[in-house]
Amino acid sequence: MLKCASIYTCEVDNPDVALVEIQAQLDEKISLLRHSVGVIMCHTEFITTGVLEHICAHLPFDVVGVTTASQAVNDEVSELVLTIFVMTSSDVEFITGATGSLEEQAGQEIKAAYDKCSAGVEQEPQLVLVFPPFGIHPVDMYVNEWTSMLSRTPVFGTPAIDDTATFSECETIYNGKHSKTSMPFILCYGNINPRFLIATFSESNAVTSKAVVTKSVGNCVFEINNAAAYKYYEDKGIVDSVPLTPFMIESVKRQDYDGVPVIYAHTTFTDEGAEIFYGGVEEGSTITLLKYEPDDIVSAAKQKMELVNEMSDINGVLLFSCAIRRFVLLGVNKPMQELQSVRDTLRPGIPFMMGYAGGEICPTSIRDGVPVNRFHNYSLIILVI
């Protein structure tokens, strides 16, 4: 049996008041069972003022998560808020852990942390929630590391972000401690049935005609349409006259299994004229520049919530949406619209927590019991348990 609840506080200055609010909601909304854990997201201000540490120190379960920008739970949609998504169960065990600094030997650190947490457990977990630090390594590297250790386990999560334009202050959170270099995680063992949905930008918003990646290695695209990558953009008048920034939804897409698209954002150009993306790009992937439409963001979220509503046996929903989607809505002065749309559309009574992400980790499909774990950009990912 698995139960979920989402609790929050907007009290950013007074740790004691914040704790009282959290505890009151906890008592009201959920009776804790044998195993419990909390996924936490909060504004960086809660770290600065000491509220985060104070709350975590007084909770009877581990708390794992990241800083973020705006968030939504059942009872609140706000920018300055701390939210905790509580999971409690009698037949699902939650084991939490955190890596050391991932600045060097990241793969070894992840393995060591996992080995330590899973020592004595023979089976693979049914679900892993991961919260990498932002900007140290390409996130799909972490996804690949987890997948190589746990071939039959779906991996879901998001890197930390904050509400700055450059994510300069974001941190990961593990039991009140915050870090810019460590990755906390939750291993879920037992009777848990995770389901996943992904929403991304529509190709009907393409501004440029599609081009094809004809030569690439890992995250690096060397050639587009059989010419040097940089030249493709030069010919379109981009780069020199119009610098290509991550804000522009210039995406490369590959068709994953079952036709589910995986989109990666542009990072930068190398001195040699190759283009670096946030994720691994296969040859044959298509590149296009998308014109983002705020209405598309909101309607996509609404459509996915309608699909969730049709599902059965739902205990709770976790949502992470790409920060760029928030930026787009901020540009039309509606920064909360996606969050509100989710809260307004989701069936009442289903506990949920939604925050903004610096990249999205979610499987695109489960094939013969094996999840296809992927890192995404510009997407809204949804975990239904």
Add this chain to the structure above:
Amino acid sequence: MDAGNEHISMSVEEYNELKAAKVEKNKLARELRLLKRHNEINRLNIETQSGMAKIISSEKQRQDMYMRLLLESSPDIMFILDENLKFLLGTNSIAKIMDITDVSVLQGRALDNIIDRYHLVLFTDELVGAILSATQGSEGISGQKIEVYAGDSIYDVSVLPFNRATGEFAGVLVVMNDITAISAAKRAAEKASRAKGDFLSRMSHEMRTPMSAIIGMTNIAQNSSDPEKKEYCLDKIEAASRHLLGVINDILDMSKIEANKYELSHDSFEFENMLSNIMSVVQFRAEEKHHVLTIDLDPGVPQFIIGDELRITQIITNLLANAIKFTPEHGAIALKVKNLPVDDERPMLQIEVWDTGIGIAAEQQARLFSSFEQADGGTARKYGGTGLGLAISKKIVELMGGSIWVESSLDKGSKFIFTMHYEISSDPWYHERSGKDPLTRDAPTAQDEHDFEGHTVLIAEDVEINREIIEAVLVEKGFSIDFAGNGKEAVTLFCEQPKRYSLILMDIQMPEMDGFEATRTIRSSGCLGAQTIPIVAMTANVFKEDIEKCFEAGMNDHLGKPLVINDLFNVLEMHLSTNEETAKKRFRTK
């Protein structure tokens, strides 16, 4: 309260106020931070939007340019009408039909207005009807395909309704592909196919007729005990065989022409001698019909010229044979050869064949030189013939750089004229040979009386009936024969007893080892006489390149199948005679 090292005294109220002020200050500072962050993000948003706007504009310009290029270059007539049948967009091809310079002048104009204004025959009732039915609602109508006949042109037309994203009807796309040329080509191809079909049917008849005679006469001869009757049947069989061979040669020539593989040889020969040979062949046929046959040779024609004697003979023989065939009894036929004035470096002959025959109607003259057609099917039925002779003659003449034509009218006779370039021969060796090469053979003279006793010939031939024929012919002349069933056996037999054989007759297509390889093997074997023994090819492949292949393999001479007995003995005579004069005529030795 301790501010650094200094103690500050204040009341609880003051402390709470200070604390609240600090909290308020923090709040304000936080709000300021948040505001700054929002502003920073908004600034980036604005930058991004500005950049995107430039990209969108640039991309739109590019797409517009591509669209213009497509519309200007497309050979098809394509246009789009909106839901009210007003012109939206179209290719330049429609502008050309309307004789306007810019298709954009049509934009926004209703279809019926355009039709009225430009009097377009293109918009037939059928096309307009198809467009109108497309506008009735695109549900259930996925597009129509029709053929439109507009003036001299034929169009393959697709009329496709299209919808908006909301599903409502938005307009019609019309694509008109001019298939006039394709239709004409298709009709021509169908006509050619029919002509080929008729030709095949005729050739089948031409081949089956002599075959029937051969089979029938053979049957009669087998069942008759009367020697005279048998002799009669054999004569008929021989005549039918020759006719059949002629038909086969015509068909093979034609197939070479169709495949562009017809080549001329380039040898010196005596022109007058060639004419004499031709006349000796056609004379008796002319005499049978009591025709007067004359020949008029311009003294300016050189004695020896360089050209393809066989093919020139073929043309003249064909023209004379036609003249004899199509001239009623007691007619007149003349062969005239003129040397034309030289206006370039290559001299030219003009050869004419006149007759007082049935003549040819003007409309039939156009078809005379075409493959697969005789002038008139009735003529074919009455007079026979494959109808290929003139087509082949035309090809040969054109390869010689000349032309062929006819001047004729019904019942008033015909004159067939052809011209051909030639070169004057200056090679003395050729002059001494009296102009004979292995491709043309004389009637036998002293050969008939030559006794070949003591000569043993090795014959490599895998076909039983061919062995029987040649054995019967050669044994009668005193030859001893050894047979080999394939090239490998021939090599073995020769190498075991090289001195035994005077000559080898070598078939080409044999199992295990063909004639070419057997010849190469013998020549390189090192056996006594391997280099000098005459090896003569016997093969159904009689084209120039086939003969060249024989010589390249190391053979000395070539005989075509079916064997012409006179040719066989000429070759045997040439290669076995001890007479010096005869020996000079040996075509090649290796």
